[in-house]
Amino acid sequence: MLQYAAIVLIMLGLYGILTQRNVIKIILSLNIMEIGLNLFIISVGYVTDGIAPIMTTNHNTNSLIYVDPLPQALVLTAIVIGVGTTALGLAIAKNIYSKYGTFELDEMEEE
């Protein structure tokens, strides 16, 4: 079941965020969690034997069985937002590295 796989991915990401102390690894865990979430969103709209919600010359009417297009639109938004946060997180990580010379949160001097 795809939905359970998605939840496993989300929980893997969450476990990583809770246990890792390396800035880059935390960002990676965040990404794993977001991928799991995106997979979950997509899976919610799946219909058995449904076709992709794009009309073409082969699938040319609205009376066919399409999969739910709304989660696909939502996932596009979620992916773009994920890209934005990742880019920002990496920029902060680069700043942290140039300030402390390490990515390990435990090795940093308390401010």
Next chain:
Amino acid sequence: MSAVLLIAVPLLAAFISILNKKLAPVLLLLVSLFNIVSIFFYSLGTITIGGFEAPYGISLVLDNYSLIGLIVINIAFFLVLLISYEKVKKVATVLLVALAGLNGLLLTGDLFNLFVFIEVSGIAAYLISTTNKKYVATFNYLVIGTVGSSFYLLGLIILYAMVGTLNMSDMALRISSEGISAANLSLPFLFMFIGLGVEAKLLPFNSWVKGILGNSNKLVGPMIASVYAGTISLVFGRILTSVFVVSDRLGLILTVILLVGIVAGETMAFASTKLREILLYSSIAQASLVIILFLEGITGWAVMMVIANVISKLVLFAIASYTSDELKTDEVDNLKGIFSKNKIIGVAFTIASLSVSGLPLFMGFVVKMNVLTSIFDGEDYLLAAVILLTSIVEGVYFVRVLIKLWYNKEDAKTINYNFVIKYIVSVLAVLLIVFGTYTTVLNDQVETVNEVFEIGGNE
């Protein structure tokens, strides 16, 4: 005119402002002023976007609830800009986006659109907090904020799979008409609650707060603690009152989480010796208290408490952050006697802190009185006892701080507060007294807010 301009104009200004760095702060002030003035010209109602009716298109809801929120938040935003104008210059574009995001949060009537605006205003907040130059704290804020909004999204998607809509009022309608049991709804609502709780600084999810607010400068402190916190509380209130169906068991879990938040927040504030930490732990407790009130259905007075918090936190954090910016310390013991040299600032700080702890004459007292009356009517004595007890604790630690700060000492440090902050905090302090003595205004507003949810809600 349509209220969508409150979001569209700041966005347009943000896109234009990256072309000219010098123009950006001016544009920011102008747009912020435009927003304040224009709020009074919009007519109430639902605003469709793209010409598609709700629930199919996204709609904005401008009712008396969002109207009060918009007025308070936009004015508070403008005042924070004035207080911290020299810090604003570098992040002017970010602040324009933040303004659009906050207005979007207050206006939107669509749950997924709410997620988008949480991210818009959230990313703006991460960037605003980088002006503290504490990058590890900002990084923690980013990670926890992202996890929180992911949880919100997870809950929302489960809800969509069950109900098939994203619009708030349509969601409430379908839940009651399709007879989906409250037990089945607990899981998505729990996740959405946790997600929003992270942003609203509720205790078990609040570990980002200390790094950001404990080191805040005069832009970050008032902006996050007053403007952002107020907005998120109001969003929380709207969702709790118009979408959530809380089963008994879920209600119990949420109440326990919130009560732990109140008690722990007050205890940590009591134990702390740093001015900004005392304030931030106190605001954690206040945030949890407000959410409990929304949960108990005391909506009108909860909104008033949010407003009282926005005003008093703005005063408190503006003064505390300004002082620590100047002196590079916020240990209460090192600040002894500063108010004896700066009487105006001292009086404003005193009024705001006494209002938070609920002494008579001030706005906080009126709000707490009425809240307690409603709780006694509902015969929830445990909650009433907790509120009373925390008020006493708040009173004790605020008075302890005030005595130290007023204590007349010869070698007290002198700080030159500029006239803008003096002027703003004294006007706000006067406002707290006005609302505290002339209570008809508050009562009227409470009536109008309660009416919104009796007609439009899912009672």
Next chain:
Amino acid sequence: MKNFLALILTLFLGFLIMSSLNNNIAFPKFGEANIGDRVSDAYIDRDVTENPGDVIFGETDGLESGPANIVTAIVADYRSFDTLGEVTVLFVSALGVALLLGTKKQKRLEIDFHPNFMLRVGSKALFGVILMTGIYISIHGHLTPGGGFPGGSMIATSMLLLYLADDNFRAKVKGFKILESIAGSLYVLIGIIGLIIGGSFLVNILDTGVIGELFSAGIIPIVYVLIGLKVGSEISNVIDNFLTEEGA
């Protein structure tokens, strides 16, 4: 110890989600979603404002929302406001990267790799092809899978190729900024024009044409090209910021 607690917590949470979704009769099992109950049904039939009857590819015209790609109809028309917010998220994070990493005098990051002649020339030949594909995908977003976001990323990929293949290459960041600003402002302005002419923000003011033709769907291809340009220039900016450092 901390890891063990985290493991217990995540296992518990995962088990909680799975079991309560499993026992939840209102939550559809995988593949059994009933679209007829959901708002998406109206997006497929395009009958939010009025019922057009059967929608036939290449024949039906004047629909309320014209793209043959239904996802695009949602992203850029029915829920276009979300897309504006999403563009803003990307805008503000690109801006944040520039704020955090950008200084006035920058040079390329020293990487221990120097591309040879073949790589430099080959990448320049490929650059045009990738760029054109990116633009093609942006323009055809209302007909085929794709659209402004993938198209924009592809444009940025072509820039990344130039950066990787030539260790002295610097793009004209100022130009990207202007492009980004104009594209973003135009998107909002299109919305405001819709508000003035059509009575609501971001309303589709142009004729939607025959479904499935290139010139159809009204403002959607225009909006998608704007988004493509904006996303492309923003991500290129981010790439430039990450590949440069302080220096002469």
